[in-house]
Amino acid sequence: MKKMPKTAIFFLLGALAICGLPPFNGFISEFLIYSGIFQSLHAGNLFVDVLLLFSFTGLAVIGGLAIFCFTKVFSIIFLGSPRSDASIHATEVESSMIISDFLIGIMIIMIGFFPLLFMKPLSGVVQVFTPATQVINRIIPTLNSISLSSGIFIMVIGLIWVLRAWQQKRQSISTTATWGCAYKGAKAGLHQYTATSYADSLRGLTPHIVQVKKEFTEFTEDEIFPQPRSFSTHSSDVFEENLVTKPGKSVLSFFQRIAVFQTGKIQHYLFYALAFLVVIFLLTLLKWI
Numbered sequence: 338m339k340k341m342p343k344t345a346i347f348f349l350l351g352a353l354a355i356c357g358l359p360p361f362n363g364f365i366s367e368f369l370i371y372s373g374i375f376q377s378l379h380a381g382n383l384f385v386d387v388l389l390l391f392s393f394t395g396l397a398v399i400g401g402l403a404i405f406c407f408t409k410v411f412s413i414i415f416l417g418s419p420r421s422d423a424s425i426h427a428t429e430v431e432s433s434m435i436i437s438d439f440l441i442g443i444m445i446i447m448i449g450f451f452p453l454l455f456m457k458p459l460s461g462v463v464q465v466f467t468p469a470t471q472v473i474n475r476i477i478p479t480l481n482s483i484s485l486s487s488g489i490f491i492m493v494i495g496l497i498w499v500l501r502a503w504q505q506k507r508q509s510i511s512t513t514a515t516w517g518c519a520y521k522g523a524k525a526g527l528h529q530y531t532a533t534s535y536a537d538s539l540r541g542l543t544p545h546i547v548q549v550k551k552e553f554t555e556f557t558e559d560e561i562f563p564q565p566r567s568f569s570t571h572s573s574d575v576f577e578e579n580l581v582t583k584p585g586k587s588v589l590s591f592f593q594r595i596a597v598f599q600t601g602k603i604q605h606y607l608f609y610a611l612a613f614l615v616v617i618f619l620l621t622l623l624k625w626i
Contacts, residue, residue: 338415340427345415347438352407354445357400360487362448368483370396372476405536412535450487452480540572548573 338345354361374389374396419425448455456477540547553568598609 340424341415341429343429343435344438347435347442348415349411350442350445352411354449356403356407358404359483360449360490362445365448365452365480365483367396367400369476372479376475402539405539408535450484452484453477456480546575548575 350361354363357363357367371393374393377389378386419427540549549570549572551568551570554566556563598605
């Protein structure tokens with residue numbers, strides 16, 4: 338983050354927005370979904386109410402998991418000691434590459450602070466499909482309150498930052514190696530904290546869904562001088578493994594087996610076309626019979 342501050346700040350801005358945290362556009366979009374769910378609970382249909390409650394719970398869980406995900410992503414990429422020579426010698430990208438990030442960042446902030454500017458044009462599109470005028474009118478005061486609260490929040494953060502900067506001018510700040518349980522003998526960048534422990538509590542709640550495999554040779558009692566070892570972990574998603582990976586491998590294996598028909602010879606391809614026409618003719622003939 339110190340070597341690429343602009344990239345890091347825009348990445349952090351996008352991460353906060355996609356996690357649905359205020360005062361950015363992701364929070365506004367999720368707030369509208371939550372509002373729609375709560376207002377639809379008055380429908381009086383038990384099945385619809387149960388479905389909406391599951392939707393509400395699922396949306397809240399997804400938001401929490403997104404925070405875990407992007408906490409780890411941001412910390413691994415931008416925080417901690419360098420883990421490679423490329424990161425040691427990293428430099429900020431050219432200004433032309435920051436323009437797109439800047440434009441997206443402006444939209445993220447504008448939607449978060451001034452949602453009504455974007456809600457009114459969208460409401461005209463929504464009303465083509467459903468009479469949403471009353472719903473939008475009821476939500477306008479709340480959106481105004483959100484905009485006001487976001488402004489106050491940013492001012493408070495700015496004040497705290499100014500006070501901290503003023504206080505730090507009187508302090509002498511020294512930079513040392515990351516504390517690693519009083520051990521600093523490992524190669525720089527290898528012995529440090531990561532965000533894996535941050536998600537360990539969540540992983541412990543879902544051991545059968547998030548399966549973590551560890552590759553490490555345990556020490557033995559008679560091993561007076563331990564040999565060099567490596568430690569690595571790999572997590573797999575049960576749903577992804579069974580619903581995406583395994584079916585995908587089966588489909589790929591099927592296409593690999595029938596690839597024998599792709600010989601590259603024009604005679605074979607003409608024969609396939611002729612065989613197809615014969616099959617269609619026979620099926621048509623059987624239909625009429």
